[in-house]
Amino acid sequence: MxxxxxxxxxxxxxxxxxxxxxxxxxxxxxxCIKVKHTLKPSTEFDIRWPFEKDIDRVLYSKSYSRYVDKTQALSFFSNIHITKRSLHVQWVSRIARQIGRGLNLNLDLIEAIALGHDLGHAPYGHVGEKAINDCLEERHFGYFTHNANSVRNLLFIERNGVGYNVSLQVLDGILCHNGEILSRIYKPDRQKTIQQFWQEYEKCWHEKDYSKRILPMTLEGCVVRISDVISYVGKDIEDAIKVGIINEDDLPEEVVRVLGKDNKSMINRLIGDIVIHSYRKPYLEFSPEVYAALEVLFDFISTHIHHHPTLVKENEKLTRLVKELYNAFYEDLLDDKDEDHGIDRHVFKMIETYKETPPEMIVSDYLSGMTDSYALRVYEDRFLPKQHGEMIQDD
Structure with a gap:
């Protein structure tokens, strides 16, 4: 031998x-199942475990590097300690691995899903996501969700359209990670096939709110799904207190009594509760007491933070910004007289088959790949007057 x-x-x-x-x-x-055929010899030795390879594919993607300039919930505060998307995915990964270790699950699979779950987020988080979704709806094209777009980035956008050969279980966990939906019990859809995954992926783009109805195929995917919630509930509270949106005393008494009043206490209680009540079970489960407190906290965050009048007012401006950029890029793409627009250069560098992509999707790809500051810079250059000195200078 x-x-x-x-x-x-x-x-x-x-x-x-x-x-x-x-x-x-x-x-x-x-x-481990791959969704793409590869010409790479199967006999080539690689010291990494199968899902470790997916961790590296996520970590070295361009989408991952853009996390650093994408905010989580409070997009317009300049405080350096406000949560960035890059920190959020690391916290989700850490929490998910703690739960996974307690339940003796596949930690590599958990880490790959967790680090990649927000790769397709638009600039300005859920505000930008909704704005792009509105633009797609207005054109009767479909719907935009960051989870389906995260899968699209890994498979069809990265490496100039070649994409990465990421495992089915990782892609499925990313597609089904929706942290906006709370449940007491998380059961995986263990009978899911590659064909079902592709059907769910396509329906996320073409059926309204379909992404809220799908379940991960693995218990590890379920762990990331609940870890997404655990990661942001306490941190959103801390961020909101930091910028003066709420006070610590505003937290509901039943939440403080069961979960505590700071991020550390909430994370410890939620992780401990789900590990204890899910041990040696084929699903995840919260205790009734902890879940009831989490529901109250979930509603409190939505009402008092995410829909705070200051945020609503500023988010309306961000919505207009993203929509105006989408409309401008769409016009650029259809402009045959000038092929030197930014979006034209985006299309030019992609593989030949990408050029067959519908224009609505190309604009979505281009805009959703922008970071917060880059989108703002492009908007200012495009729509705001330039400051000149004593004379107009030619560009």
């Missing part, structure tokens, strides 16, 4: 032993 063959054989044995140590409800490394 050749040296390379011995290494591969040893790796397969080690994979089998690793899988045997996991919970019977965990996703095994040997179950």
């Amino acid at each position: 050749k040296k390379e063959d011995k290494i591969i054989h040893s790796s397969l044995i080690e994979t089998k032993l690793m899988d045997e140590r996991l919970s019977p409800y965990a996703t095994k490394n040997s179950e």
Whole structure:
């Protein structure tokens, strides 16, 4: 037996032993499924576990690097300590891995889903997401959701349209991670196939609110889904207190009594509760007491933070900004007389098949890939007058 063959054989044995140590409800490394065919020789040795490769694909993607300039909920505050999207995904990953370790699940799969779950977020978070969705609806094209767009980024946008060969289980966890929906019990859809995944992905683009009705195929995907919630509830509270939107004393008494009044206490209680009540079960479950308190907190955050008058007023401006950019880019794309627009350069660098993409989707790709500050800079250059000195200078 050749040296390379011995290494591969040893790796397969080690994979089998690793899988045997996991919970019977965990996703095994040997179950990793790819959604793309690849020309890469299957005998090529790689020291990484299957889902570790997906972690690296996410980490080294351009979409991941743009996390650093995308805010989470409070887009227009200049405080450096307000949560950025880059910190949010790391916190989701940390919380999810803690839960996964307590339940003996596949930590590599959890980390890959967690780090990649927001790759497709538009500038200005959910405000930008809704604005792009409105633009697609107005053109009778479909609907925009950041979870489906995250999958699209990994498969069809990265590497100039070549994409990455990410595993089905990771893509599915990203597609189904919706942190806006709260449940006491999270059960995976274990019978899901590649065909069903593709159907769900397409329906997210073409059926209103469809992304809220799908479930992850793995227990690890369920862990990331609830970790997304756990990560932001306490941090949104802290951020809102920091900028003066609410006071600590505003928190409902039943929340403080059960979950505590700061981010650390809330995370500890929520993680501990779900691990204890989900141990050796094929699903995740909160205790009735903790879930009731979490529901109250969920509603409090929505009412007193996300729909605070100051945020509503400023978010209306951000909505107009994103919509005006979308409309301008759409006109640029259809302008045959000038092919030097930014969106034209975006299309030019992509693989040939990308040029067949509908214009509505191309504009969505281009705009959703922008960071907060870049979108603002492009908007100012396009729509606001320039400041000149004593004379008009030619560009």
